[in-house]
Amino acid sequence: xxxxxxxxxxxxxxxxxxxxxxxxxxxxxxxxxxxxxxxxxxxxxxxxxxxxxxxxxxxxxxxxxxxxxxxxxxxxxxxxxxxxxxxxxxxxxxxxxxxxxxxxxxxxxxxxxxxxxxxxxxxxxxxxxxxxxxxxxxxxxxxxxxxxxxxxxxxxxxxxxxxxxxxxxxxxxxxxxxxxxxxxxxxxxxxxxxxxxxxxxxxxxxxxxxx
Amino acid sequence: xxxxxxxxxxxxxxxxxxxxxxxxxxxxxxxxxxxxxxxxxxxxxxxxxxxxxxxxxxxxxxxxxxxxxxxxxxxxxxxxxxxxxxxxxxxxxxxxxxxxxxxxxxxxxxxxxxxxxxxxxxxxxxxxxxxxxxxxxxxxxxxxxxxxxxxxxxxxxxxxxxxxxxxxxxxxxxxxxxxxxxxxxxxxxxxxxxxxxxxxxxxxxxxxxxxxxxxxxxxxxxxxxxxxxxxxxxx
Amino acid sequence: xxxxxxxxxxxxxxxxxxxxxxxxxxxxxxxxxxxxxxxxxxxxxxxxxxxxxxxxxxxxxxxxxxxxxxxxxxxxxxxxxxxxxxxxxxxxxxxxxxxxxxxxxxxxxxxxxxxxxxxxxxxxxxxxxxxxxxxxxxxxxxxxxxxxxxxxxxxxxxxxxxxxxxxxxxxxxxxxxxxxxxxxxxxxxxxxxxxxxxxxxxxxxxxxxxxxxxxxxxxxxxxxxxxxxxxxxxxxxxxxxxxxxxxxxxxxxxxxxxxxxxxxxxxxxxxxxxxxxxxxxxxxxxxxxxxxxxxxxxxxxxxxxxxxxxxxxxxxxxxxxxxxxxxxxxxxxxxxx
Numbered sequence: 001x002x003x004x005x006x007x008x009x010x011x012x013x014x015x016x017x018x019x020x021x022x023x024x025x026x027x028x029x030x031x032x033x034x035x036x037x038x039x040x041x042x043x044x045x046x047x048x049x050x051x052x053x054x055x056x057x058x059x060x061x062x063x064x065x066x067x068x069x070x071x072x073x074x075x076x077x078x079x080x081x082x083x084x085x086x087x088x089x090x091x092x093x094x095x096x097x098x099x100x101x102x103x104x105x106x107x108x109x110x111x112x113x114x115x116x117x118x119x120x121x122x123x124x125x126x127x128x129x130x131x132x133x134x135x136x137x138x139x140x141x142x143x144x145x146x147x148x149x150x151x152x153x154x155x156x157x158x159x160x161x162x163x164x165x166x167x168x169x170x171x172x173x174x175x176x177x178x179x180x181x182x183x184x185x186x187x188x189x190x191x192x193x194x195x196x197x198x199x200x201x202x203x204x205x206x207x208x209x210x211x
Numbered sequence: 212x213x214x215x216x217x218x219x220x221x222x223x224x225x226x227x228x229x230x231x232x233x234x235x236x237x238x239x240x241x242x243x244x245x246x247x248x249x250x251x252x253x254x255x256x257x258x259x260x261x262x263x264x265x266x267x268x269x270x271x272x273x274x275x276x277x278x279x280x281x282x283x284x285x286x287x288x289x290x291x292x293x294x295x296x297x298x299x300x301x302x303x304x305x306x307x308x309x310x311x312x313x314x315x316x317x318x319x320x321x322x323x324x325x326x327x328x329x330x331x332x333x334x335x336x337x338x339x340x341x342x343x344x345x346x347x348x349x350x351x352x353x354x355x356x357x358x359x360x361x362x363x364x365x366x367x368x369x370x371x372x373x374x375x376x377x378x379x380x381x382x383x384x385x386x387x388x389x390x391x392x393x394x395x396x397x398x399x400x401x402x403x404x405x406x407x408x409x410x411x412x413x414x415x416x417x418x419x420x421x422x423x424x425x426x427x428x429x430x431x432x433x434x435x436x437x438x439x440x441x442x443x444x445x446x
Numbered sequence: 447x448x449x450x451x452x453x454x455x456x457x458x459x460x461x462x463x464x465x466x467x468x469x470x471x472x473x474x475x476x477x478x479x480x481x482x483x484x485x486x487x488x489x490x491x492x493x494x495x496x497x498x499x500x501x502x503x504x505x506x507x508x509x510x511x512x513x514x515x516x517x518x519x520x521x522x523x524x525x526x527x528x529x530x531x532x533x534x535x536x537x538x539x540x541x542x543x544x545x546x547x548x549x550x551x552x553x554x555x556x557x558x559x560x561x562x563x564x565x566x567x568x569x570x571x572x573x574x575x576x577x578x579x580x581x582x583x584x585x586x587x588x589x590x591x592x593x594x595x596x597x598x599x600x601x602x603x604x605x606x607x608x609x610x611x612x613x614x615x616x617x618x619x620x621x622x623x624x625x626x627x628x629x630x631x632x633x634x635x636x637x638x639x640x641x642x643x644x645x646x647x648x649x650x651x652x653x654x655x656x657x658x659x660x661x662x663x664x665x666x667x668x669x670x671x672x673x674x675x676x677x678x679x680x681x682x683x684x685x686x687x688x689x690x691x692x693x694x695x696x697x698x699x700x701x702x703x704x705x706x707x708x709x710x711x712x713x714x715x716x717x718x719x720x721x722x723x724x725x726x727x728x729x730x731x732x733x734x735x736x737x738x739x740x741x742x743x744x745x746x747x748x749x750x751x752x753x754x755x756x757x758x759x760x761x762x763x764x765x766x767x768x769x770x771x772x773x774x775x776x777x778x779x780x781x782x783x
Contacts, residue, residue, distance in 0.1 A: 070234075070238070073234060073237070074234050074238070075227065075230050075231045075234055077227075077231060078231045078234060078235055081235065082234060082235065082238050085235075085238050085239060085242055086238060086242065088242070089241075089242035089245050089246055090245075092246050092249070093245060093246065093249040096249045096250060096252075096253040096257065097249070097253060099253065099257045099260070100253040100256040100257050100260070102260070103257075103260045103261055103263075103264045104264075107349075174610075177608075177611040177612055178610055178611060178612070179541075179544075179582065179585075179607075179610060179611055179612040179613070181581040181582070182353070182356075182580065182581055182582065182583055183577060183580035183581035184581070186353075186580055188580055189580075192555075325748050353583060356583050356584065410748055
């Protein structure tokens with residue numbers, strides 16, 4: 001992988017790149033279009049999106065580290081089953097943790113916490129990266145991808161909450177008379193907002209490639 | 212890399228199976244350990260939070276209380292004290308004020324709304340024989356329309372004094388709670404609907420109507436159970 | 447279009463008599479009586495709503511064509527039709543800023559992202575309306591009585607709502623016959639429904655004028671008459687059977703036929719050439735499907751009206767209908783697909 005603009009950072013350029021690529025160049029949502037189920041379903045408010053993103057990032061980091069450290073121990077034939085087992089464990093832990101933080105938040109995120117188990121983003125990082133790389137690199141990769149996912153979910157959640165509920169993080173941002181666009185907090189709004197961000201992202205990349 | 216080597220240089224199949232078995236069991240044990248640890252670590256706090264959330268709702272529907280006790284409805288139609296953990300039972304929450312006087316009871320009810328099942332809690336005051344409060348526990352009604360049942364002031368004021376007086380032989384409610392069209396409420400047992408949330412507001416009226424017809428005669432006839440449970444030795 | 451030079455070419459000799467813009471222009475003619483009637487019954491408010499819808503559709507089409515570096519396709523009249531249809535499906539006191547947004551969504555999301563006219567899977571006007579229905583459910587179900595005093599010189603506060611603000615309703619609102627039936631079990635008089643002396647969306651009230659417009663287009667062979675006939679027959683037969691089973695619960699077939707947006711949808715929207723099947727048999731399947739969904743939504747669904755969703759679902763089914771029902775090529779044996 002060619003290091004891009006990250007060479008000014010002092011660390012080893014190739015490992016910094018493992019971190020940076022998930023944030024932008026290979027962003028899980030905007031570029032790889034992975035993990036669409038939580039992206040569309042629970043990004044209806046900034047706080048839900050952030051909580052979901054952080055929960056996913058935690059599971060991603062922990063499972064990547066564990067998969068990477070066990071990569072010489074897991075036989076090839078049962079690797080997927082093992083990965084799922086590891087991922088499901090961390091998802092269960094996150095589920096308990098969120099319940100312990102706030103019952104309301106847990107109610108809002110609902111079944112989508114448990115569905116992190118089948119989030120293709122996590123399995124794809126375990127299979128494509130962690131099973132072939134060192135623990136350190138896997139952790140950096142997961143951190144980058146996880147934060148990239150948080151960033152993308154937040155972009156969606158913020159737009160949807162501002163337009164659909166006239167607020168951000170529950171704080172009202174528009175005057176009383178503002179008409180909320182209810183569609184934005186409905187599932188359909190998730191598709192529209194995602195399409196809008198993908199459009200902006202691709203448009204930006206095209207322009208940059210031309211220049 | 213290494214996984215491939217194992218596969219290609221495998222001398223006999225039992226060796227491979229053994230390795231798989233060890234790997235799976237090993238991972239399973241680690242995972243089980245982690246889950247148990249986090250379960251034990253969070254259990255206490257989750258229970259406190261859940262009880263708090265429920266208590267908050269009970270306090271909202273029965274005004275002027277400071278503590279509550281949970282009862283469950285048995286198959287014979289009597290109420291016994293419960294820990295409230297068995298969700299399949301019909302639960303009611305008796306409310307008491309600072310001097311342990313029985314003030315009212317919160318009843319959980321559910322029914323079909325516009326989008327999905329609505330779960331609500333309503334407060335009943337046996338002294339006045341009225342419904343005194345109402346709170347939505349769970350709803351997936353359309354934001355902006357159906358969710359007015361949680362916010363609309365006029366609608367919520369329906370449940371500040373909704374008559375559910377019993378007939379003289381105490382066997383049933385004299386005038387069952389019924390939903391009516393917005394602005395047409397004439398009697399104290401009618402639930403005024405919301406324009407623009409007709410289905411959701413009507414569903415609430417029906418849920419309360421159905422639940423109260425069944426629960427309130429039972430509760431009224433067993434008032435003593437709740438009054439005497441105010442200060443048991445168990446807690 | 448026609449050059450005077452003699453063309454010499456090999457077969458097949460196809461002479462295209464009807465061009466897109468000619469058909470589209472005639473559809474506009476067929477809809478004009480509806481526009482006039484909506485202005486007569488709802489006054490200035492309806493006129494402003496329809497003009498805004500047309501203006502925003504045409505502007506969006508032009509702007510998007512320019513932006514993507516193509517020549518403007520405004521002159522083919524299709525954006526005008528989308529605008530008129532959108533305007534006709536909205537309530538007469540719908541805020542203008544929402545109407546404008548609806549026009550933008552119709553053209554941009556309903557048509558342009560698919561590749562413009564001829565490539566759109568769904569009827570653009572209905573896409574815009576579906577968006578508005580989901581975004582502003584209150585405003586789009588705020589109805590207004592027809593034939594009010596002073597409708598030609600006063601503008602409703604709701605129509606003139608400041609962009610992005612919640613519309614204020616002046617107090618006069620009227621339920622449509624369908625919502626009156628759904629929520630209060632009251633049905634309206636059939637003659638009132640047919641001639642349009644009722645409340646409803648701007649252009650859906652007068653069934654007679656819609657039918658006349660449809661006949662005009664059908665006679666000029668600019669519309670597939672099988673589609674509206676299939677839809678209306680299905681709705682009639684189904685609601686007739688239900689009415690016989692229990693005439694207390696289910697409304698009469700005449701009521702079902704003449705109320706709501708069924709006529710407008712069946713004649714002007716389901717017949718959209720892009721979104722409907724090609725073969726005569728396919729068209730019948732498409733029409734029956736739409737009619738069935740309309741009845742199901744109206745009778746058992748939560749919403750009072752379901753024509754919009756029925757047609758959008760029909761549009762979605764069209765490619766599959768065309769795929770399954772193919773005419774036999776002359777001289778070949780029927781193959782199992």
